[in-house]
Amino acid sequence: MSIKSDNRHLYLQVIDRLKQDIEKGLYKEKEKLPSEFDLAKQLGVSRATLREALRILEEENVIIRRHGVGTFVNAKPMFTSGIEQLNSVTDMIKQAGMKPGTIFLSSSTQAPTEEDIRRFSCSTSEEIFIMERVRTANGEPVVYCIDKVPERILPKTFSHEEESIFQILDEGANRRITYAVAQIEPLGYHEKISPILECDPETALLVLKQMHFDEMDEPVLFSVNYFKADKFSFHVLRKRI
Amino acid sequence: MSIKSDNRHLYLQVIDRLKQDIEKGLYKEKEKLPSEFDLAKQLGVSRATLREALRILEEENVIIRRHGVGTFVNAKPMFTSGIEQLNSVTDMIKQAGMKPGTIFLSSSTQAPTEEDIRRFSCSTSEEIFIMERVRTANGEPVVYCIDKVPERILPKTFSHEEESIFQILDEGANRRITYAVAQIEPLGYHEKISPILECDPETALLVLKQMHFDEMDEPVLFSVNYFKADKFSFHVLRKRI
DNA sequence: TTTTCCTAAGACATCAGACATCTGATATCT
DNA sequence: AGATATCAGATGTCTGATGTCTTAGGAAAA
Numbered sequence: 001m002s003i004k005s006d007n008r009h010l011y012l013q014v015i016d017r018l019k020q021d022i023e024k025g026l027y028k029e030k031e032k033l034p035s036e037f038d039l040a041k042q043l044g045v046s047r048a049t050l051r052e053a054l055r056i057l058e059e060e061n062v063i064i065r066r067h068g069v070g071t072f073v074n075a076k077p078m079f080t081s082g083i084e085q086l087n088s089v090t091d092m093i094k095q096a097g098m099k100p101g102t103i104f105l106s107s108s109t110q111a112p113t114e115e116d117i118r119r120f121s122c123s124t125s126e127e128i129f130i131m132e133r134v135r136t137a138n139g140e141p142v143v144y145c146i147d148k149v150p151e152r153i154l155p156k157t158f159s160h161e162e163e164s165i166f167q168i169l170d171e172g173a174n175r176r177i178t179y180a181v182a183q184i185e186p187l188g189y190h191e192k193i194s195p196i197l198e199c200d201p202e203t204a205l206l207v208l209k210q211m212h213f214d215e216m217d218e219p220v221l222f223s224v225n226y227f228k229a230d231k232f233s234f235h236v237l238r239k240r241i
Numbered sequence: 242m243s244i245k246s247d248n249r250h251l252y253l254q255v256i257d258r259l260k261q262d263i264e265k266g267l268y269k270e271k272e273k274l275p276s277e278f279d280l281a282k283q284l285g286v287s288r289a290t291l292r293e294a295l296r297i298l299e300e301e302n303v304i305i306r307r308h309g310v311g312t313f314v315n316a317k318p319m320f321t322s323g324i325e326q327l328n329s330v331t332d333m334i335k336q337a338g339m340k341p342g343t344i345f346l347s348s349s350t351q352a353p354t355e356e357d358i359r360r361f362s363c364s365t366s367e368e369i370f371i372m373e374r375v376r377t378a379n380g381e382p383v384v385y386c387i388d389k390v391p392e393r394i395l396p397k398t399f400s401h402e403e404e405s406i407f408q409i410l411d412e413g414a415n416r417r418i419t420y421a422v423a424q425i426e427p428l429g430y431h432e433k434i435s436p437i438l439e440c441d442p443e444t445a446l447l448v449l450k451q452m453h454f455d456e457m458d459e460p461v462l463f464s465v466n467y468f469k470a471d472k473f474s475f476h477v478l479r480k481r482i
Numbered sequence: 483t484t485t486t487c488c489t490a491a492g493a494c495a496t497c498a499g500a501c502a503t504c505t506g507a508t509a510t511c512t
Numbered sequence: 513a514g515a516t517a518t519c520a521g522a523t524g525t526c527t528g529a530t531g532t533c534t535t536a537g538g539a540a541a542a
Contacts, residue, residue: 001265009419009524010524011524012364025442035492037493045525046526048292048525048526048527051293051495051524052293052296055293056297056300059297059300065493066493066533066534067493067495067532067534068533068534068535069494069533069535070492070494070534071493071494083477084456084477084480086479087481108479125442133310141361142306176478178481179478180478181476181479182476182477183475184324184426184447184477184478185440185470185475186426186446186448186470188427188442188443188445197499201431202429204426204427204428204429204445206425206426206427207427229426234425234426235424236324236325236422236425237325237420237421237422238327238420238421239325239326239327239419240326240328240419240420241326250495251496252495252496275525276521276522277523278522287496288497288498288499289497289498306523306524307505307526308503308522308524309503309505309521309523310504310521310522311521312522339535373498
């Protein structure tokens, strides 16, 4: 257990604990959990608190509860790592079991465009840091990245050598990116980018234009990523209302 | 209020009621809700039940709660109708304020391919109904659709004139589609489909390959949709864990 | 013996009330 | 005036009890 005392709300700790236990296989698929009464006693929390946690796990489809019967693990290996899950490109490549790399192309600070001003709701005098890179997986180019960050947010000193902007913002600027709104667009051929990614003319690109926000809902990073469609696969779980 | 007695769990009714009230403007943006004690009394439920509802609304970012302070409406008009929300193509076109239409191309019943057998986990003897259509918005072709449904699921009599397969399955077969897993792929040019959709060679297509499931988690419909990228816009809210 | 019906146990759903802790405002002391 | 103490009100958590649903098993009927 980590040293840091867990100041988060109890119900969140219970959620994490239960997810861990399911992950560890302590409760197996379709298996019945202990009754709420027993489970609350085991975890050392009240039944009310436990129930708040269970309610959310139910909403997330991790468990299912049947009135008068019990609570069961629902461990469909559920569509993990779909596009709804936000990860840095670095992490995406790692998760595919490949070694991420970076080819640095250029960086500069520029005056914001009108779009930038809208996006970051910043003043015209604030400068925007722009960086272009090619990301590689096992040495092969797979993503073309354009990243824009308002200069004031960046730490004074940072090197382009860093792989992950997420990490720079997290550790250097203490701004944890928590979510992003992604626009999805197909792109048949781009005369500059396709050759860089070593694409045949018939290999299409998938473009993700993303505005990233931190915990305070402040926009901190805008990025445009061009993915080689044959190297990446995106899927979404779509729910009907 | 509808006649049907609401047999659903209380906390769900509370959620709906609160969402309605926020929608109606009874509680305005950033406004403080009554205290849990008062609100529970107003709604005629216990505080524990109310809190389960509030917890979920909090998780959905509809409200935010601050310990010792209160509960507040968070009515950012939140990125609605992103791709996470499952709608039929018919509905998508309607929601864009345009008139949906259909050009029927072909239909047939065929023996299942190996993929079909895996997808629907059906036997080799079951026939699969396949239909190809072009969907139009205000008369202009915008989506090319291929739909596959196991024949046994379809109602005996149905006409191709129906616009929405969702509706056929819902009303005719009593199978409500509740979610789908969508694969997202870009496509630069398709020699058969691009001309049908009247695409320039440089206009790319976005392909959604979707497996639809009903309430019982049974696969009922597989569809491949080719969207004209310049007529449709897709976005996703991506959350970091 | 077989079928039907009843009942009791166990589980989730909901309730009522209390205490704990946090926050913000006000009052008080220096 | 500024720092500190106090207080009211809100959310967080706990306790114990009752309501309702499901299931299994036994009793009664066929």
